[in-house]
Each structure stands twice: as C-alpha cells, then as structure tokens.
Amino acid sequence: MTSLKSYASDPVKSRGRLHDEKRDVTRGPRDDFQRDRDRIIHSISFRRLRHKTQVFVAPDGDHYRVRLTHSLEVAQIGRTLARALGLNEDLTEALCLAHDIGHPPFGHAGEDALEAALADFGGFDHNAQTIRTLILLEQPYPRWNGLNLTWEMLEGLAKHNGPVENPTWALAEANAAMDLDLHSWPSLEAQVAAIADDIAYDNHDIDDGMRAGLLTLDQLLELPFIAERWQVLCDRFADVPQDRLLPELIRDQIGLMANDVLETTQARIDRLAVQSPEDVRQAGQMIGGFSDAMAEKERALKRFMYENLYHHPAQMAAAEKGKMMVADLVKAYREQPDLMPESWAAALPEAEPARIRHIADFLAGMTDRYARDRHREIFGDRTG
Secondary structure: OOOOOOOOOOHHHOOOEOOOOOOOHHHOOOOHHHHHHHHHHOOHHHHHHHHOEOOOOOOOOOOOOEHHHHHHHHHHHHHHHHHHHOOOHHHHHHHHHHOOOOOOOOHHHHHHHHHHHOHHHOOOOHHHHHHHHHHHHOOOOOOOOOOOOEHHHHHHHHOOOOOOOOOOHHHHHHHHHOOOOOOOOOOHHHHHHHHHHHHHHHHHHHHHHHHOOOOOHHHHOOOHHHHHHHHHHHHHOOOOOHHHOHHHHHHHHHHHHHHHHHHHHHHHHHHOOOOOHHHHHOOOOOOOOOOHHHHHHHHHHHHHHHHHHHOOHHHHHHHHHHHHHHHHHHHHHHHOHHHOOHHHHHOOOOOOOHHHHHHHHHHHOOOHHHHHHHHHHHHOOOOO
C-alpha cells in the first residue's frame, strides 16, 4: 500500500466499533480496516452473492455476471482509484465488496416486491438492508450480533451517495445504535467505492447484454462517445476481426472513466484545500466523481441501458416472474410461518411491524436459486 494522504481514512484513528474487542494476536497483524474487509469476505451474506441477480435473473450461462463477480470487479476498480489518490485501499475495498449485500433475490424486482409488502411498515431499501445485515443478521461471534464493523465502514455504506436527510427505519435503527453522522458527507473512500460501482456496471452490463443478444453493436454506436472510441479501436486494430474488439472497447471505457475520476477528484481536493477526513465530511459537496463532461456521457449511457437492456421485454418478463415469486413467498410466510426454517419461524415476532420485517429479513437473504426452490416447494410449478 502506498503512503496515505492526510485526507485518507486512517485505521489508527478509527472511531471504533460498537462492541469493544480485545485484540487477538493469534489472528494476524491486520489493522481495523483489513479486518473489516476480511469479515465481509468470510461472511455468509457475501457468499450468497454468487447466486443473486446482477442483470440477468438466475442466468443459465456461466459467463454472465452475478452480484458476487460484480462486487469483485467494483473492488478492483475501487482499489485502483484509492491507490492512485493516496486513500486507504483496504477500507475502499471492503466498502466495494459489501455494497450489494442487502439486495434481495431477483435484483430490483425482488426489492419492488418487498417494498410493496412493507409499504405500511416503513418500506424496504437494499442499502439500509446491507447495514442491517452486517450489524444484526450476520451472527458469527459468540458475544454479539453482526460483524462488529468499524464506524468508518458503516458510515461509508450508509451514505456513500451523500448525506442522508430522511433515513429509512432500518438505517435509523442502525444510526441509533451507532451515530453515523448522517448529515455530513462520506469519506473519500466511500465516494470512490460509489463511483467504482458506476464504472463497473455501466461497462460490464454492456458486455453481458451483448453476450445475451439483447444489445447490438449498431445500437451501441448510436452513442456518439462510444462510436468515437470504437472508430479509434477499428483504426488501431485494422487487421483484427471486429468481433474481437468489444472487450477492448469495454477496457478502454473503464480506463477513460477511471482516469477522469482521478483527474477530477484530485482537482477538487486541491481547489477545496482538503487536508483531513473531516474536511472531506464538511466539504459541502461530493469530491470523488466524474467531471461534468464525463457525467453527462455517463448519464446518456445509463439512459441507453435502461431503454435497450434493463427494460428490454425479455428482461421485464423475467423480472415480473421474480417479483411475483417474492410476493407469493411473503404472503405464504405471513399466513403459514412454519413454512420458514425452524430457527426463523421460532424467532418470528408476534406484533407488527417487527413481524413483517422479520419475514423480509429472511427473504432478502435468499439467493435467486433458493427463492425459486422455496416457491416451487410451496406453489408447485406456478412461476408465471
């Protein structure tokens, strides 16, 4: 790791953990942020990401991305950015690896179903569910619930997109247990993790969409900045078949975006005279991110992806099936709690809203595969 800049998060100066821990030297010479990263990697909820939807619901092909591979790709980009900016790489990596842990099965379709089920009980938000999972539902330690992550880790997950003025019930509960200073801006590590997520899925979803035959090169080249880059590659590799150039286009796009983030972020650090993590939190704006020009291109790419991939009829049909399955399972577990595993049924609260939130915790932790199996077990082959 390169030496940290003065505005980087320093594990020696961490605000600590909810539960005090006695340092166990038998577990290696790791600092607190390294331990956070390792706790994420070894958690059950992180392992479950291998069978959770990224773009394609329960994809049949081995080469499509899932939440796990996406999180690894985000971590690679995030760590690269952090190193170049002199930030804490371990904290950045941990935030990248953990950012999608709260996603339910079937991606945003599953989230829509849980949001509807909890509409009268505070709703459902996957980002808040990530924190809830990490401070409550994961239970690997004998003396407390959760992974007992550092304040900096939980803060970064809570507000990586900026200050939170109106926290959901789940985030409010977490904040009551450990004040995350929700009204300030997040650390630069959290900001870098957030933009790394955008860079990863903006470009890798193109790859998966093309592989699935839902996107075509002609469609993609309707975007002027993509067409311009494609022409550069065609000229550079004039003797190479064009079907070999798509991976090179994806790499180039990632590189261009990453370099833009580095240049823009460093310029903002210099302009704002940022000297400390506290300066970052009180800056009054997001420091880590794209230039205005790149942000406009990125928004155009997102619009294109929604129009041509995320809202493709085949995708919408698959999402509707996933949403239906989650809604069916919510109803089944509310009416017959003993359909849940014994440990979950035994812990089911009697009163609302705790009761429905407990059911949502169980469902949110499911993988696509597990949810489909449970649905088939209860409803037979009625999957739409």
